[in-house]
Amino acid sequence: MPTPSPQPATPAIGTFLNASFPCPVCTQTERRVVSNRGRNQQVLTTVICTSCGLVHSHPMPTREELDAFYTSSYRLSYKSSF
Numbered sequence: 001m002p003t004p005s006p007q008p009a010t011p012a013i014g015t016f017l018n019a020s021f022p023c024p025v026c027t028q029t030e031r032r033v034v035s036n037r038g039r040n041q042q043v044l045t046t047v048i049c050t051s052c053g054l055v056h057s058h059p060m061p062t063r064e065e066l067d068a069f070y071t072s073s074y075r076l077s078y079k080s081s082f
């Protein structure tokens, strides 16, 4: 039986984190993990700002990562088409 690939470490749901950048809404840095998996069970950490409630991916994707995702993966992942 093959050994499963090790999964990247992900913070547990409910863990408090200090983000490396201020919240774009309220400027605070404390976040709390609300999810550590995406819709297809891939590793994706989602946090909530404990001050204002803004929810975002953690870490925030770079402009280049967003461009690559929306150019090559978005339609297949979310629309089941190319």
Ligand SMILES: [Zn+2]
Pocket: 023, 024, 025, 026, 027, 028, 049, 050, 051, 052, 053, 054
């Ligand atoms: Zn905030």
